[in-house]
Amino acid sequence: MSTTTHSAHYGFAERWLPRLVLAPSFVLSLVFIYGFIAWNGYLSFTASRIMPNYEWVGLDQYRILFENERWWVAVQNLGLFGLLFIAGAMGIGIFLAVLLDQKIRAEGVLRTIYLYPLALSFIVTGTAWKWMLNPGLGLEKLMHDWGFANFTFDWLVNPDYSIYTVVIAAIWQSSGFVMALFLAGLRGIDDSIIKAAQIDGASLPRIYWRIVLPALRPVFFSTLMILSHIAIKSFDLVMALTGGGPGFSSDVPATFMYQMAFTRGQMGLGAASSMMMLATVAALVVPYLYSELRSKRRG
Amino acid sequence: MASVTLKNIKKNYTKDVTVIKNVSLDIQDGEFVVFVGPSGCGKSTMLRMIAGLEDITAGELYIGDTLANDVHASKRGIAMVFQSYALYPHMSCAENMGFALKLAGTPKAEIDERVKKAAEILEITHLLDRKPKALSGGQRQRVAIGRAIVRNPKVFLFDEPLSNLDAALRLNMRVELSKLHQELKTTMIYVTHDQVEAMTLADRIVVFHAGLIQQVGTPLDMYDNPSNLFVAGFLGSPKMNLLEAEVVAASATEVTVKLPKGLVVRSAVDGSNAKPGDKVTMGIRAEHMRLVEEGTPEALPARVDLIEHLGDIVLAYIEIPGINQILCMKLPASMTNLKYGDAINLVFPKEETMLFDAEGLALKRIR
Amino acid sequence: MADQSKFWRTVIYGVLFLVAVYYLLPLYVMLTTSVKSMDEIRAGNLLSLPLDITFAAWSKAWSSACTGVDCGGLAPYFWNSVMMVIPAVAISTVLGAVNGYVLSKWQFRGSEVVFAMILFGVFIPFQVLLLPMAQTLGVFGMASSISGLVFVHVVCGLASTTLFFRNYYVGIPDELIKAARLDGAGFWRIFFRIILPMSTPILTVTVIWQFTQIWNDFLFGVVFSSIESRPITVGLNNLANTSTSVKEYNVDMAAALIAALPTIVVYVLAGKYFVRGLTAGAVKG
Numbered sequence: 001m002s003t004t005t006h007s008a009h010y011g012f013a014e015r016w017l018p019r020l021v022l023a024p025s026f027v028l029s030l031v032f033i034y035g036f037i038a039w040n041g042y043l044s045f046t047a048s049r050i051m052p053n054y055e056w057v058g059l060d061q062y063r064i065l066f067e068n069e070r071w072w073v074a075v076q077n078l079g080l081f082g083l084l085f086i087a088g089a090m091g092i093g094i095f096l097a098v099l100l101d102q103k104i105r106a107e108g109v110l111r112t113i114y115l116y117p118l119a120l121s122f123i124v125t126g127t128a129w130k131w132m133l134n135p136g137l138g139l140e141k142l143m144h145d146w147g148f149a150n151f152t153f154d155w156l157v158n159p160d161y162s163i164y165t166v167v168i169a170a171i172w173q174s175s176g177f178v179m180a181l182f183l184a185g186l187r188g189i190d191d192s193i194i195k196a197a198q199i200d201g202a203s204l205p206r207i208y209w210r211i212v213l214p215a216l217r218p219v220f221f222s223t224l225m226i227l228s229h230i231a232i233k234s235f236d237l238v239m240a241l242t243g244g245g246p247g248f249s250s251d252v253p254a255t256f257m258y259q260m261a262f263t264r265g266q267m268g269l270g271a272a273s274s275m276m277m278l279a280t281v282a283a284l285v286v287p288y289l290y291s292e293l294r295s296k297r298r299g
Numbered sequence: 300m301a302s303v304t305l306k307n308i309k310k311n312y313t314k315d316v317t318v319i320k321n322v323s324l325d326i327q328d329g330e331f332v333v334f335v336g337p338s339g340c341g342k343s344t345m346l347r348m349i350a351g352l353e354d355i356t357a358g359e360l361y362i363g364d365t366l367a368n369d370v371h372a373s374k375r376g377i378a379m380v381f382q383s384y385a386l387y388p389h390m391s392c393a394e395n396m397g398f399a400l401k402l403a404g405t406p407k408a409e410i411d412e413r414v415k416k417a418a419e420i421l422e423i424t425h426l427l428d429r430k431p432k433a434l435s436g437g438q439r440q441r442v443a444i445g446r447a448i449v450r451n452p453k454v455f456l457f458d459e460p461l462s463n464l465d466a467a468l469r470l471n472m473r474v475e476l477s478k479l480h481q482e483l484k485t486t487m488i489y490v491t492h493d494q495v496e497a498m499t500l501a502d503r504i505v506v507f508h509a510g511l512i513q514q515v516g517t518p519l520d521m522y523d524n525p526s527n528l529f530v531a532g533f534l535g536s537p538k539m540n541l542l543e544a545e546v547v548a549a550s551a552t553e554v555t556v557k558l559p560k561g562l563v564v565r566s567a568v569d570g571s572n573a574k575p576g577d578k579v580t581m582g583i584r585a586e587h588m589r590l591v592e593e594g595t596p597e598a599l600p601a602r603v604d605l606i607e608h609l610g611d612i613v614l615a616y617i618e619i620p621g622i623n624q625i626l627c628m629k630l631p632a633s634m635t636n637l638k639y640g641d642a643i644n645l646v647f648p649k650e651e652t653m654l655f656d657a658e659g660l661a662l663k664r665i666r
Numbered sequence: 667m668a669d670q671s672k673f674w675r676t677v678i679y680g681v682l683f684l685v686a687v688y689y690l691l692p693l694y695v696m697l698t699t700s701v702k703s704m705d706e707i708r709a710g711n712l713l714s715l716p717l718d719i720t721f722a723a724w725s726k727a728w729s730s731a732c733t734g735v736d737c738g739g740l741a742p743y744f745w746n747s748v749m750m751v752i753p754a755v756a757i758s759t760v761l762g763a764v765n766g767y768v769l770s771k772w773q774f775r776g777s778e779v780v781f782a783m784i785l786f787g788v789f790i791p792f793q794v795l796l797l798p799m800a801q802t803l804g805v806f807g808m809a810s811s812i813s814g815l816v817f818v819h820v821v822c823g824l825a826s827t828t829l830f831f832r833n834y835y836v837g838i839p840d841e842l843i844k845a846a847r848l849d850g851a852g853f854w855r856i857f858f859r860i861i862l863p864m865s866t867p868i869l870t871v872t873v874i875w876q877f878t879q880i881w882n883d884f885l886f887g888v889v890f891s892s893i894e895s896r897p898i899t900v901g902l903n904n905l906a907n908t909s910t911s912v913k914e915y916n917v918d919m920a921a922a923l924i925a926a927l928p929t930i931v932v933y934v935l936a937g938k939y940f941v942r943g944l945t946a947g948a949v950k951g
Contacts, residue, residue, distance in 0.1 A: 017853045018772035021764050025824055026780050032821045033787050036798040043797055052801060096685060099678050112937055113686045116693075119933035119940065120926050121882035123899040127906045127922040128692045131699065131915050132712060142711040172692070180941050233791050236884035240903050254885075257793045262889060267797060274793040285789040352844050373850035385845035389863040398859075399849035446845075 093178020762827020
């Protein structure tokens with residue numbers, strides 16, 4: 001750690017200015033992030049409904065939450081969505097990154113195309129896919145026009161499949177992101193490693209599978225972190241695409257929380273569900289950050 | 300121009316981490332002093348304390364007659380040249396050199412004048428409008444030195460300024476720095492880990508080790524009379540040969556020691572405080588060992604392990620049977636017929652042999 | 667051997683091309699649908715080219731489409747978003763820059779703790795802040811106002827902007843700061859004369875990142891706004907999910923494109939910085 005340490009002859013201003021400058025942000029995040037988390041935690045132990053009501057009810061809201069069928073549908077959906085979304089986006093993203101790494105002529109153009117969905121709002125993505133997957137005039141009609149008279153595609157309105165439409169749209173939006181991260185990682189790998197392996201007689205697919213991708217483990221983990229984080233936070237896409245429906249078949253915790261807290265007047269329950277979301281994120285992120293910071297310090 | 304005086308300077312980063320233990324030093328006005336030592340010895344910390352970039356934990360720092368401990372870095376009348384040049388990348392060279400004056404509110408005409416003058420001294424006038432990015436390493440270092448000259452400081456501080464340059468350029472800049480000092484006659488303090496730079500540039504060398512000054516002196520005096528084992532080992536290339544030994548006989552003008560295997564060597568040092576049986580370290584520089592014919596009195600038998608031809612000289616790495624250590628010997632370039640495995644005989648002349656006691660302190664040489 | 671590698675290269679190009687088509691398809695569908703009439707939409711299919719190009723859907727989406735009960739199109743929401751995004755981006759970027767400067771170049775006892783605190787903020791699911799924030803904004807009279815939204819975006823954007831600047835400034839050598847101090851520059855002069863002129867790349871990255879995040883936000887928009895202060899994403903969602911009238915897909919698509927236009931333009935103009943922002947955000951700490 002080589003940093004300018006403070007010293008007596010900095011003068012009063014230079015000694016206190018840095019603290020003063022950092023203070024607003026420190027106070028903002030202390031009060032409006034950490035203070036609010038505590039407040040929200042407190043709300044989850046109260047009987048608050050439409051308005052906050054600070055009557056302490058202990059773990060009642062959590063008991064109600066865990067007995068709520070809709071919550072478990074939401075949790076299940078998140079698990080299913082998270083798994084498929086992460087696997088799909090990772091697979092496609094890594095695949096595209098490896099292909100683009102083969103000295104492709106139109107790389108710039110292709111990269112731009114693969115990445116542009118990321119600039120879009122999930123609401124825009126949801127609206128667009130909602131139209132395309134629409135059972136009446138969308139994909140189904142297209143297939144009929146092409147001669148597949150028996151083709152049906154009703155996932156958007158089928159409670160058993162509605163969550164999968166969210167997966168499709170989410171992968172479309174985010175796989176370019178994975179591609180960009182891995183491509184950056186691939187470009188950072190020393191070319192001579194690949195050359196050496198080629199001299200050893202390894203085939204190109206084998207080199208990637210055995211040498212290059214394992215070297216990208218850190219990229220893999222940070223991407224995994226970001227994708228699972230996106231999955232847990234996902235709210236906009238579900239709202240725009242299915243609104244959590246039909247019924248509550250495609251609810252996820254984020255939409256559940258919103259419904260309870262802001263439209264159903266179940267503030268305490270909403271607070272409890274958001275605390276569960278925070279706990280999940282913390283369980284993922286804290287070990288990750290800890291190991292990151294530790295390796296930084298050692299490095 | 301000013302002298303610099305350090306009185307009992309100490310530096311702690313935290314309670315337990317002491318970087319400078321107790322340093323006192325007088326630097327004369329106009330002197331070129333080089334702080335030298337291995338990395339982590341405290342020499343750079345000392346320089347940064349003089350500059351005002353680090354707090355002084357205890358002790359007094361005088362620049363001229365002024366107590367400077369609490370004077371702001373920019374008001375101490377010093378200028379510093381950094382290893383990484385530290386040029387502002389978005390400013391042209393002229394702007395870089397004039398920045399301090401501009402901040403001080405100096406009129407533009409005067410800034411231009413002084414920048415121009417400094418540029419002429421360093422022969423970088425043609426570079427003034429360029430950005431640092433467009434310059435080579437050597438040119439950047441000139442601009443960095445120019446930035447220091449423009450401020451017309453009382454003391455110049457150099458923090459390993461040549462370490463980022465390649466070997467040829469380093470030699471070049473070394474000569475130019477010497478010339479610059481002769482021209483400006485300003486006090487200069489220069490930090491380096493390179494003992495060659497220290498030997499060639501300094502009026503006086505200050506050797507740092509473990510937060511303490513080990514020795515202060517002119518380059519040649521220090522080379523000939525290192526006060527302790529650390530200085531003896533640090534200055535000189537190849538390093539001084541050091542061998543464990545035991546005192547056999549001691550007088551005020553000569554000490555006889557015994558190497559392992561009963562080999563006996565005499566040394567012209569003051570042995571008043573030594574007595575037979577004392578453990579000592581014997582030191583002899585590579586260029587002082589002499590190759591002799593077999594049968595010469597006091598000759599030691601040895602065997603050649605490796606020969607390095609450097610063109611102007613020959614380095615022979617030799618082993619004395621029974622002593623588990625390779626010694627290095629500097630020979631004239633004509634000795635090209637030596638080869639691996641040759642049996643040779645050598646002598647350690649007693650005037651050139653040094654002794655260090657169990658604490659590592661040198662016994663005074665008699666010459 | 668040469669034939670074989672030529673074959674594989676063709677396959678690679680083929681795959682990449684097909685994937686590109688897949689990525690572009692939704693955009694194509696949105697564009698063509700938005701310039702068709704409803705009759706044409708019913709007659710043709712997703713991929714059929716528009717025969718009779720009309721911008722009626724665009725004009726309706728902009729000025730007269732119904733979002734729930736009111737029928738003023740997306741225009742007011744679009745301007746709400748503009749009014750929200752400009753101050754929010756400006757404030758969060760400025761704070762991020764000075765925070766990053768302090769955290770990298772003027773560290774003091776405890777500044778690492780502050781950094782860790784801010785860093786964790788990047789990961790927090792904002793759902794935990796919604797309820798207390800709604801209460802607080804109400805108390806300060808900022809509920810359902812654009813200024814309230816600006817405040818929320820600044821608080822929640824601080825973590826990313828601080829991280830971006832801090833990581834960039836760590837790469838600027840400390841010796842530069844020392845040299846500037848010897849030259850007589852203080853805290854602010856070093857920032858404005860030395861650091862800021864070197865910050866163009868990271869400023870661009872941060873501004874683009876914050877702009878896309880805030881423009882595309884839906885969660886805060888839907889929770890903290892009322893009819894007068896709704897941002898465009900909420901307007902679009904209401905428009906597309908209004909079930910009172912016959913579904914007009916051409917208007918939906920035109921509306922979606924209007925909502926997407928600013929970020930797409932930014933992406934096309936400064937795609938390089940956009941990608942850099944993503945990678946910078948990914949390699950945290």
